[in-house]
Amino acid sequence: MDSPAEPSAEKVTIGMIVADPAVRVAFLVIFVAMLGFGIVAPILPLYARSFGVSYETTSWMISAFALARLLTDPVAGPLVERFGERMISMTGVVTVGVSALLTAFAPSFGIAVLLRAAGGVGSSLLFTAVYSYLLKVVPPERMGRTFSLFYGSLSVGVVAGAPLGGIIANWWGLASPLIVYSALCFVSGALYLAFLQDPEPVPGAAQPIGGDGDGAGSASVWRTSVATIRALFRSRAFVLVLALNFTFFWVVAGGYDTMLPLFAREGLDMSTVAVGAVFAIAVFAEMGAVYPAGVAADRFGRKRVLIPGLLALATMMTVVGWATTPVMLGILTLFLGLSSGSVVPLPASMLADLIGGGSGMAVGVFRFFGDLGFVVGPLVGGAAAEAFGFRWAFAIMAAPLLLVVAFALRVPETLRRDAAEPQHPLLGAVAEAAAAAVASEPGSYTQAP
Numbered sequence: 001m002d003s004p005a006e007p008s009a010e011k012v013t014i015g016m017i018v019a020d021p022a023v024r025v026a027f028l029v030i031f032v033a034m035l036g037f038g039i040v041a042p043i044l045p046l047y048a049r050s051f052g053v054s055y056e057t058t059s060w061m062i063s064a065f066a067l068a069r070l071l072t073d074p075v076a077g078p079l080v081e082r083f084g085e086r087m088i089s090m091t092g093v094v095t096v097g098v099s100a101l102l103t104a105f106a107p108s109f110g111i112a113v114l115l116r117a118a119g120g121v122g123s124s125l126l127f128t129a130v131y132s133y134l135l136k137v138v139p140p141e142r143m144g145r146t147f148s149l150f151y152g153s154l155s156v157g158v159v160a161g162a163p164l165g166g167i168i169a170n171w172w173g174l175a176s177p178l179i180v181y182s183a184l185c186f187v188s189g190a191l192y193l194a195f196l197q198d199p200e201p202v203p204g205a206a207q208p209i210g211g212d213g214d215g216a217g218s219a220s221v222w223r224t225s226v227a228t229i230r231a232l233f234r235s236r237a238f239v240l241v242l243a244l245n246f247t248f249f250w251v252v253a254g255g256y257d258t259m260l261p262l263f264a265r266e267g268l269d270m271s272t273v274a275v276g277a278v279f280a281i282a283v284f285a286e287m288g289a290v291y292p293a294g295v296a297a298d299r300f301g302r303k304r305v306l307i308p309g310l311l312a313l314a315t316m317m318t319v320v321g322w323a324t325t326p327v328m329l330g331i332l333t334l335f336l337g338l339s340s341g342s343v344v345p346l347p348a349s350m351l352a353d354l355i356g357g358g359s360g361m362a363v364g365v366f367r368f369f370g371d372l373g374f375v376v377g378p379l380v381g382g383a384a385a386e387a388f389g390f391r392w393a394f395a396i397m398a399a400p401l402l403l404v405v406a407f408a409l410r411v412p413e414t415l416r417r418d419a420a421e422p423q424h425p426l427l428g429a430v431a432e433a434a435a436a437a438v439a440s441e442p443g444s445y446t447q448a449p
Contacts, residue, residue, distance in 0.1 A: 038161020
């Protein structure tokens with residue numbers, strides 16, 4: 001059994017966190033980008049329908065973005081390690097902006113889908129680089145609180161953008177939100193270029209290689225990436241973080257984004273306005289819980305927040321399917337939002353505990369599993385509702401959370417407080433694996449045995 005984590009003595013406020021220019025500008029960059037995403041999200045299905053395609057075909061406009069992001073995640077990590085956070089962030093946000101702009105003028109639905117998929121590639125590059133950046137510049141004892149605010153800025157951007165998207169589309173047409181989204185992406189990229197530099201390398205971490213133009217760089221990056229993945233997956237704690245990230249986004253996409261509106265509309269015969277109100281309750285409840293959860297995770301350890309949070313989320317995700325009136329659904333959704341908010345900052349915080357900023361590959365794999373949950377969750381949720389009804393479908397959405405709880409009970413606390421050993425041993429294992437891979441490269445001065 002783990003020894004209790006000692007509460008942190010440091011008094012950290014929101015003002016202290018955002019006073020750091022590196023963190024403040026990163027938040028601003030993401031807020032601007034997600035404001036654009038929020039503007040376009042509610043209008044995109046209507047824009048797809050403007051090409052005269054069916055409802056079923058319309059979903060490809062959304063799925064293409066998510067699938068492209070999923071497939072790019074494993075590649076994004078090595079690219080960050082090779083070229084740095086600043087370059088990959090810029091490439092990512094410009095790719096999203098160009099994709100949105102061209103999608104607005106696409107001559108056919110098929111071309112629009114391909115262009116939207118290119119935006120998914122850019123989104124993967126942007127978020128992998130920003131995650132890696134924050135993992136390097138934020139002190140470990142502030143990680144939970146910082147990622148709470150990071151997700152808060154992301155959510156506020158999406159929430160603020162949604163009503164603007166409807167107004168913009170009403171004034172200038174269905175393609176206009178994409179043009180505004182594109183402009184905001186370029187503004188976001190300009191902010192990053194003007195105010196942020198690549199962070200200092202993490203001591204003991206594997207450094208970017210192959211940048212000298214000798215032609216051996218690609219092979220070195222490949223060998224290092226494979227060795228890094230092997231080292232990461234030998235850690236039970238890292239596998240727990242992946243399982244947590246997969247399961248959380250499974251619940252978000254399958255439970256929140258798919259099952260909840262279907263249940264409200266078809267199970268309780270609620271209007272679209274009422275469905276939107278239920279979503280607003282969940283979003284604001286989640287935002288209210290995120291920062292206190294980050295504070296508690298930094299003070300008392302990740303598992304002391306994670307396990308109760310997962311149990312509460314599993315319970316609420318199950319019982320929400322038993323609502324019999326809109327008012328009852330609204331009340332249950334309030335508690336669902338509070339429980340999900342208590343989990344939001346933990347996956348990234350636990351990843352930071354394990355690898356700090358020392359592995360872009362780890363960030364890429366981490367994001368891959370989150371996006372995988374985001375893609376698979378709605379498919380399973382929809383199939384379960386069709387086969388078993390809403391109540392069983394919500395329970396199926398919640399079940400993996402209990403498996404993660406059982407796994408977490410067997411894995412030690414990831415937050416380390418020993419000043420003499422500030423980094424998790426996994427970071428050293430990753431660095432050793434990367435160094436061995438480079439040493440085994442043909443032509444190296446030192447050959448691995």
